Amino acid sequence: MKLRTALELPPSSWHIDHSMSMLALGSCFADRLGQRLSTYKFPISVNPWGIVFHPLALSRLLTWVNDPRLDAGFQASVWEREGEVGSFWLHGNMNGTGRESFEEKVGQEREQMQARLDGLDVLLVTWGTAIGQVRDGMLVANNHRFPGGDFASEMASVADIVAAWRPLLEQLRTRRPALRVLLTVSPVRHVRSGIVENGASKAILRAASHELAHSLDYGDYFPGYEFMVDDLRDYRFYERDLIHPNDLAVDYIWDEFARVYFSETTRSLIAQLAQVHRDLDHRPRNPDHPQHQSFLESLHHKIARLEAHFDMAPERTRFSQR
Numbered sequence: 001m002k003l004r005t006a007l008e009l010p011p012s013s014w015h016i017d018h019s020m021s022m023l024a025l026g027s028c029f030a031d032r033l034g035q036r037l038s039t040y041k042f043p044i045s046v047n048p049w050g051i052v053f054h055p056l057a058l059s060r061l062l063t064w065v066n067d068p069r070l071d072a073g074f075q076a077s078v079w080e081r082e083g084e085v086g087s088f089w090l091h092g093n094m095n096g097t098g099r100e101s102f103e104e105k106v107g108q109e110r111e112q113m114q115a116r117l118d119g120l121d122v123l124l125v126t127w128g129t130a131i132g133q134v135r136d137g138m139l140v141a142n143n144h145r146f147p148g149g150d151f152a153s154e155m156a157s158v159a160d161i162v163a164a165w166r167p168l169l170e171q172l173r174t175r176r177p178a179l180r181v182l183l184t185v186s187p188v189r190h191v192r193s194g195i196v197e198n199g200a201s202k203a204i205l206r207a208a209s210h211e212l213a214h215s216l217d218y219g220d221y222f223p224g225y226e227f228m229v230d231d232l233r234d235y236r237f238y239e240r241d242l243i244h245p246n247d248l249a250v251d252y253i254w255d256e257f258a259r260v261y262f263s264e265t266t267r268s269l270i271a272q273l274a275q276v277h278r279d280l281d282h283r284p285r286n287p288d289h290p291q292h293q294s295f296l297e298s299l300h301h302k303i304a305r306l307e308a309h310f311d312m313a314p315e316r317t318r319f320s321q322r
C-alpha cells in the first residue's frame with residue numbers, strides 16, 4: 001500500500017565535486033542548503049549580501065556588480081536613520097554606522113563578488129516570493145523596518161522574471177563557459193502576504209524557473225519545493241511556526257540533492273566528514289578510560305586521512321581541545 005507520493009529523481013548527467021567554486025544566493029532556504037555544503041568543505045560563498053527573497057531584487061544586484069550604469073539607482077536606494085546607513089537593495093547585514101563605512105563595506109563586497117563570478121562553476125539560486133514591496137517606484141529587497149505604509153505590494157510576472165534572468169545568466173555563462181546554474185524555489189511559506197497570494201507567488205516562481213531551466217542547456221531545476229509540498233506533505237516536517245521546514249525535512253531534501261548531484265566518491269567523502277563531526281561531538285563518561293583513548297586514536301586517524309582532501313584545521317583544533 002502506498003501512503004505517499006515519493007518524488008524520485010534520476011542522477012544528474014553532471015556532478016558537483018569539491019573542486020568546484022560555488023555561490024548560493026536568494027532566500028533563507030539557499031542559506032540552509034549553502035551552509036550544509038560549506039559544512040562538508042565545498043568551496044562556497046553563501047548569501048554574502050544577506051537573504052534576498054525576490055528574484056527581481058536579486059537579479060538587479062547581480063547585474064549591478066559589473067554594470068556601473070546602475071550606480072545611480074543604488075545611490076538612490078541608500079537611506080540614513082539615527083546614525084545607521086543601509087540600502088533598500090540590500091539586507092540589513094550590510095548596514096553600517098556611517099555613510100563612509102557603509103560605502104566601503106559595500107564596495108569591498110562588490111569587488112569580491114566580481115572575483116567570485118569570474119571563477120564560478122556552480123550558481124545556486126533560490127527564489128522565495130514573487131510578491132515585492134515597492135517604495136517610490138523602487139522594488140526593495142528589504143524594508144529595514146520602515147513604516148509599512150511607505151510600501152505598496154506588487155506581484156511580479158513570469159515574463160518579468162524570465163526577461164530579467166535570461167540575459168543575466170547568458171552574460172555570466174559567456175564570462176564563465178563552464179558555469180552551471182541550479183534554480184530552486186524555496187519551500188518556505190510566505191503566509192504574511194496571504195495563503196492564496198503565497199500560492200500564486202510560488203506558481204509564478206515555479207513557472208519562471210521551469211521556463212529558464214528548460215531553455216538553457218546549462219540550467220537545472222532542483223525541486224526542493226516539490227519535495228516539501230508534494231513528497232513530505234505533512235506539518236510534522238515543519239517548525240512550530242508551520243512555515244519553515246524543520247531539520248528532518250532539510251535532511252531529507254539534502255539527501256536527495258546529494259544523491260542527484262554528487263558522485264559516489266563525493267558522497268563517501270561527505271560521509272567520512274560527517275562521522276568525524278559526530279565523533280568530535282561525542283562526550284565520554286570517563287575521558288581517562290582506555291576505551292576512550294582508543295576512540296581518540298581512531299578519530300586522529302580519520303582526520304589525518306581526510307587531510308589529503310580538505311583543510312581540516314578546524315577539526316584539528318577541536319580535536320586538540322579534547
